[in-house]
Amino acid sequence: MGEATIRDVARRAEVSVASVSRALNGLDNVRAETRERVIKAANELGYVPHAGARSLSLARAHAIGVVLPDLHGEFFSECVRGMDREASRRGYLLLLSNMHDDSDQAAVALRAMRGRVDGLLVMAPHIAPETLEHAIPPALPSVMLNSHADLPGRPALRFDNRAGAEAMVEHLVANGYRHIVHIAGPEGNLDAAQRAEGYLAVCARHALPPRILAGDFNEEAGEAAARTILASNTLTDAVFAANDMMAIGCLHTLRSAGTGVPEKIAVAGFDDVPLARYLSLSTVRVNIAEMGARAVGRLIDLLEGKDLSRDSETFTPELVVRATTAPRTAPKDGAAHA
Amino acid sequence: MGEATIRDVARRAEVSVASVSRALNGLDNVRAETRERVIKAANELGYVPHAGARSLSLARAHAIGVVLPDLHGEFFSECVRGMDREASRRGYLLLLSNMHDDSDQAAVALRAMRGRVDGLLVMAPHIAPETLEHAIPPALPSVMLNSHADLPGRPALRFDNRAGAEAMVEHLVANGYRHIVHIAGPEGNLDAAQRAEGYLAVCARHALPPRILAGDFNEEAGEAAARTILASNTLTDAVFAANDMMAIGCLHTLRSAGTGVPEKIAVAGFDDVPLARYLSLSTVRVNIAEMGARAVGRLIDLLEGKDLSRDSETFTPELVVRATTAPRTAPKDGAAHA
DNA sequence: GCGAGTTATGTAACCGGTTACGGTTTGCCG
């Protein structure tokens, strides 16, 4: 039933287990003829080393644990794709574990990694730093992605949501929009909070009246926000949503209601999901795959002692201007939506 | 440096390692007072059991390996999302490994799983069955996803690409289209081949002239196909692409060239990516997340001896009719594109 | 107060690898 073990190979090649180990791992203190006998026996038995046992005695698993929150669509796959690319390039496997917005469950997930992985990649923008610090096994090297604060000894990689949001709102202002509404992301989410901050900063800078509608990163929130905007009698000539999905929901609802975008109201999002291009939605692009790959790279450097600087890194997102924020054509301060 | 081991806990609680193991694993032959002492000691030391060692002695890793090809966007994330949901519900972790279209690399990836996972989930629509069978460690229970043929002893889950394609082409015929071109997927890909089969079957059934253009599942292939169609003087009133991305590329190029969709040429895809809805693209929906979850469920049943029927399952995809295949309005056999 | 029966605990083997250490061969030299 069970697979062949190193002892089976040893028996068959008529050598000791030590020689088998040495031969298969390419150590040089093995006679060529012995090595061949071993390799032959291993092939005949279809021997595959038991990674678990190996990592136990080496204290090295050649795997890294990835703990992600519930990410949507592209975001998740891009992130994992980037990580996987770098990991497999450097001979590591990825152990995946979602953490469904629940910090107890997160702790369980993190503990389950002990003894299976050499390091951890943690993305938890919704969990408080002290909770997190307490949940991560202290001896596991780890790299944080987009998390709240820096944890001592663990480099953090994040993108500058605030700068991205500022760039977008500045762009709107430059294109003549003055009554810009922000659809916020979920409460307590760090990305969302930083994007809102950027929005507020630009409003303050230009003495524009800020207005924030609640949202949760889902399309429906964008639709609801659009209805609120249409129903209210507050002047609005642009909407900056905290992510693309909400922007898209908003865009659709506005257009369905006969409100031209961008003629009456401009719409902008954040993330640059593939859909955005097709809808000509102006947005802010974050190269999440690259960040994932970089995070894996950093972690492995750390594991292999190649990187002793535990510095954090910030990725600056890129403004992507498309048709939904075309320069305002109506009179400078003319009525948009009443 | 290293984390606390079970022996440290034993020492501190002044009991033997056996008692620690028993106490922490909830066995009942431990005095209540002893158990408390052990738990206290474990907490004080921040002890977390070493999963690798544990799985070595239990011969159970509580992890399952997932080997996927290079999937695009949503497809990948949906698949992994479904798997993760079911896996974490049942207390398993996912070990992820991409297999970049290269069968040697696939073999390496599969071997690396030995001794880390209890079973395997393999999606490899591009790898020959015999190669695959040879590459999978024979003692590892596994479930195949969308792979070529059935492998003995390993259940396969797949969706009925052929039926989906037939449904779509029948729909086109029912809506009055007679000159339907198919944009094929990559050579050697099973999904692609089956979709083409479905297309050919319906053409034969209605005595329509089949016409297949090469493609590779990427958007550019759809664009190229559109240009070919526009340039050729063969009559064409509908395009059925083997996946949505090619359909979308085709759609854009046709419209940019002033060819109305669906007035002049209808366009249909396969997969129902989120984009499809926004572009009103008719397509065929496959619930990949559900299939992933089901695959994990089957595998765990198999591992835990709950499912001894090694039957394969087929998921039937669902026809999603949208605007790009609206009923033909022009004269029954009028000129479409010359 | 003593033996049987029950329950709690400890000792040590084991899972499948790696590797320090010591022993045996081999090769080379004088």
Next chain:
DNA sequence: CGGCAAACCGTAACCGGTTACATAACTCGC
């Protein structure tokens, strides 16, 4: 051919858990 170093190889300990088995402690009935 003796002697020594170098090369090769085997034995056994170890990684950190689990658990069969042996042993100790405790209960109970008489």
